[in-house]
Amino acid sequence: MTGSERQGSGGGTGRSEGFGEELLGALLDQGHELPPHLLGPLVAQQVDRLGSRETSVFLQDYGQVWLVPLPGDGLTAGDPQPIDGSDAGRAFQVARRLEVPQADGVRVYSPLLDGGDQVGVLAVTLDGIDDDDRRLLRRIAALVADMLVTKHGYTDLFFQVRRREPVSVAAEIQWSLLPPLAMSTPRVMLAGMLEPAYDVAGDSFDYALNGDVLHVAMVDAMGHGLDAATMATVAIGAYRHARRISVGLSEIYAFMDRAIAGQFGPDHFVTAQMMRLDTMTGRVQWVNAGHPAPLLIRGHRVVRRLRGPTTLPVGFGGHEPRINELTLAPGDRIMCFTDGLIEEHDAGGEEFGEEQLIGWVDRIERTAYEIRAVARSLSHTLKRARGGSTMDDATLLLIEWRGAD
Numbered sequence: 001m002t003g004s005e006r007q008g009s010g011g012g013t014g015r016s017e018g019f020g021e022e023l024l025g026a027l028l029d030q031g032h033e034l035p036p037h038l039l040g041p042l043v044a045q046q047v048d049r050l051g052s053r054e055t056s057v058f059l060q061d062y063g064q065v066w067l068v069p070l071p072g073d074g075l076t077a078g079d080p081q082p083i084d085g086s087d088a089g090r091a092f093q094v095a096r097r098l099e100v101p102q103a104d105g106v107r108v109y110s111p112l113l114d115g116g117d118q119v120g121v122l123a124v125t126l127d128g129i130d131d132d133d134r135r136l137l138r139r140i141a142a143l144v145a146d147m148l149v150t151k152h153g154y155t156d157l158f159f160q161v162r163r164r165e166p167v168s169v170a171a172e173i174q175w176s177l178l179p180p181l182a183m184s185t186p187r188v189m190l191a192g193m194l195e196p197a198y199d200v201a202g203d204s205f206d207y208a209l210n211g212d213v214l215h216v217a218m219v220d221a222m223g224h225g226l227d228a229a230t231m232a233t234v235a236i237g238a239y240r241h242a243r244r245i246s247v248g249l250s251e252i253y254a255f256m257d258r259a260i261a262g263q264f265g266p267d268h269f270v271t272a273q274m275m276r277l278d279t280m281t282g283r284v285q286w287v288n289a290g291h292p293a294p295l296l297i298r299g300h301r302v303v304r305r306l307r308g309p310t311t312l313p314v315g316f317g318g319h320e321p322r323i324n325e326l327t328l329a330p331g332d333r334i335m336c337f338t339d340g341l342i343e344e345h346d347a348g349g350e351e352f353g354e355e356q357l358i359g360w361v362d363r364i365e366r367t368a369y370e371i372r373a374v375a376r377s378l379s380h381t382l383k384r385a386r387g388g389s390t391m392d393d394a395t396l397l398l399i400e401w402r403g404a405d
Contacts, residue, residue, distance in 0.1 A: 040072030116184025202228030
């Protein structure tokens with residue numbers, strides 16, 4: 001049945017509901033107070049009204065290796081799909097709808113995007129597809145993504161689906177602390193990755209887009225396990241508090257420094273990097289408290305390390321930091337990373353180092369993927385290049401300024 005053949009119950013013109021509005025309205029009205037475990041069956045029920053079959057909702061796992069089917073009545077479960085090498089994975093990586101002809105119709109994969117964050121993929125099979133179907137599926141996918149993110153806050157169901165390995169207590173703390181791993185607006189995009197996904201402890205990052213200014217912080221707490229996770233939690237909490245009372249970067253450093261020193265004493269520290277990007281002008285300012293220098297990527301290659309004055313890690317009571325400053329060109333990307341990315345030893349026993357890191361960044365950037373796919377591909381490629389294991393947390397964060405217009 002094509003979209004032109006469908007009629008809403010109201011018919012006619014004016015304010016009566018058409019088919020699409022009625023379908024989306026049913027999802028919104030019924031899903032609003034629906035228990036999380038019934039969201040999947042509701043999606044299947046409503047999407048079936050398009051004449052679809054074999055409806056699946058795939059969620060990405062925490063390691064960003066698999067797309068795992070959400071269980072529920074009316075949903076086709078099946079096997080997890082690899083993000084690399086499957087049709088669902090292709091739609092996920094390029095963040096665009098994918099239509100795959102089949103003997104009995106067409107399999108349609110629609111990315112589930114919430115503000116740029118990649119939640120997963122909605123897959124349905126139709127006898128045929130027209131522009132009405134495409135429009136409705138795009139809007140259904142957007143609404144389902146929003147509902148999944150909202151309900152994720154008060155259920156363990158989606159966490160359990162996405163978990164493919166045992167998760168350490170420290171990693172549980174860190175994942176509950178993190179904002180979405182990706183964010184996209186017309187002026188700025190951001191994407192981050194953490195390894196090892198199921199055992200991360202001391203690494204974390206945070207960001208907020210307040211008006212025209214993007215605020216970003218990355219931290220790496222000393223040590224491993226719960227001690228490191230606890231320190232990272234205090235550091236991020238102090239950062240958020242300072243950011244929300246609108247103090248400058250120097251004052252943010254001081255807030256974080258006092259919080260770590262007061263809670264843990266003089267033998268504990270957290271390396272940190274705090275940034276502010278004016279999304280109207282491309283002017284970026286940052287304070288580096290013991291972190292590796294960020295990389296500036298222009299034209300899909302690293303053009304410089306953003307070296308500048310540094311201060312002591314937070315907790316050590318460093319002097320008031322000098323603020324570094326740079327004006328970006330549209331399309332520029334900044335890559336921040338923790339030392340676990342470069343201090344791991346490769347298969348030959350040599351320290352991985354910044355030169356190897358830059359070489360891999362240049363190779364992967366030349367594929368010209370959008371920023372979410374680059375962050376994921378880079379993190380996984382670097383892990384393989386380091387021998388497939390990560391003894392320390394290894395985190396990267398990519399920020400792209402797209403220009404003011």
